[in-house]
Amino acid sequence: MKIAVLSFAHVHAATYLQLLRDRSDIELITADPDGAPDDPSRGKNLADALGVPYVDTYEDALARAPQAVIVTSENSRHRTLVEQAAAAGAHILCEKPLATTAADAQAMIAACEAAGVTLMTAYPVRFHPAFAALRHAVANGSIGKLLSVHGTNNSSNPALQHPWFADPALSGGGAVMDHTVHIADLMDVLLGGEQPTQVYAQANRLLATETESADVETSGLITLTYPSGVITTIDCSWSHPPTHPTWGGLTMTCIGHTGTAHFNAFPPMLRGYETNKANIRWETGTTDLDAAMLEAFLTAARTGQRAHPDGPSGLRTLKIVLAAYESLRTNQPAAPQ
Structure with missing residues (x-):
């Protein structure tokens, strides 16, 4: 399964990268263009340190047609990345909180429903x-x-x-x-x-x-x-x-x-x-x-089943x-x- 991780901003991004990197059933793609070039915890610096493939833009990552996407950006940037991933036909795991406004969260849920993809909120x-x-x-x-x-x-x-x-x-x-x-x-x-x-x-x-x-x-x-x-x-x-x-x-x-x-x-x-x-x-x-949460997400992405906790769960919280x-x-x- 091909999976893209979009942004390394969140504290859990590196953990997800390492868990996915070490799985033989995963082809990993990563992109983090928003980080400072000299930040060792962002962008190609972190990708090279962890030994994971890296592309320069989110568009490049999505152009490779990942089946699933993990969004670990800054909270206010979740909506844009989720909507882009949904438009690309990928199932999505989004870091918590789902968004910073109810309107953004509702738009994310609507975009995923319209695209027929699952939206999971990261509550491990x-x-x-x-x-x-x-x-x-x-x-x-x-x-x-x-x-x-x-x-x-x-x-x-x-x-x-x-x-x-x-x-x-x-x-x-x-x-x-x-x-x-x-x-x-x-x-x-x-x-x-x-x-x-x-x-x-x-x-x-x-x-x-x-x-x-x-x-x-x-x-x-x-x-x-x-x-x-x-x-x-x-x-x-x-x-x-x-x-x-x-x-x-x-x-x-x-x-x-x-x-x-x-x-x-x-x-x-x-x-x-x-x-x-x-x-x-x-x-x-x-x-x-x-790891348990990622396994549940990957199962949902493979089978097309609804992932839980889902987008509406994230909106309620x-x-x-x-x-x-x-x-x-x-x-x-x-x-x-």
């Missing part, structure tokens, strides 16, 4: 076996009726390595845009697509350092109220310092009438100390979620994020539109 945590167990515990009533969920998705500030994350024109926002969506997507699964009626958000830029842009929020706390009565909180902060032993983490605690279930996507299994870095190190023990920003603007609860 859905594929965690421990989340499957959590979902089962909630669905079968093991913890009684679900009352509340407390979610965290924290990391180091991605703008330290990828400055565009702190540029609102490219990112659409900071920690709220970046990290609300994963927990919101898991709630989408647990509640069968139910949308919250109310979103309330608080955020600040206190975690930005002198070397980081303070143009976007670096910490946030979102509260979601669902029609079923479930209350969910999401800590979406970039709260890990650069010296933290892990880049990030995600947890969910589900509280029911009769019990509690806890999910940790990246539990530390081994703890040690790196003398050369004077730093604690954790080795996590978990499924390779990116984006609407929650946009409601959070409306709440920040008004200091009042907002409803997803």
Whole structure:
């Protein structure tokens, strides 16, 4: 199968490139014309470092008729690349958030439906076996009726390595845009697509350092109220310092009438100390979620089946994020539109 990766802007791009490069059933094409020529993490510099084929433009990549495309550009550039890939007849995996505006996300979904191609949103945590167990515990009533969920998705500030994350024109926002969506997507699964009626958000830029842009929020706390009565909180902060032993983490605690279930996507299994870095190190023990997500996408591309999480899933979670920003603007609860 021929697959094109368009843009290396996102932090996950290099991981996808390595996973696809090492598969014998994949013919890989890459293009990243938007990066600075001297940036080792972008363009031909990264392609050469990873040993993957590279062409100079997105048009060149699509002209080679890939069956599938992975879009890992800056958030605000997703729509253009998805529409180009759909017009070329390729199935598409798009990094999260799906877009920075509801109008862009809706246009992307419409373009893929018109072209008869699948659009998948990159939510790899859905594929965690421990989340499957959590979902089962909630669905079968093991913890009684679900009352509340407390979610965290924290990391180091991605703008330290990828400055565009702190540029609102490219990112659409900071920690709220970046990290609300994963927990919101898991709630989408647990509640069968139910949308919250109310979103309330608080955020600040206190975690930005002198070397980081303070143009976007670096910490946030979102509260979601669902029609079923479930209350969910999401800590979406970039709260890990650069010296933290892990880049990030995600947890969910589900509280029911009769019990509690806890999910940790990246539990530390081994703890040690790196003398050369004077730093604690954790080795996590978990499924390779990116590989599991890619496998699901490749299967959908080969068979023509609808991929999940799909474009509408990405739109629903984006609407929650946009409601959070409306709440920040008004200091009042907002409803997803």
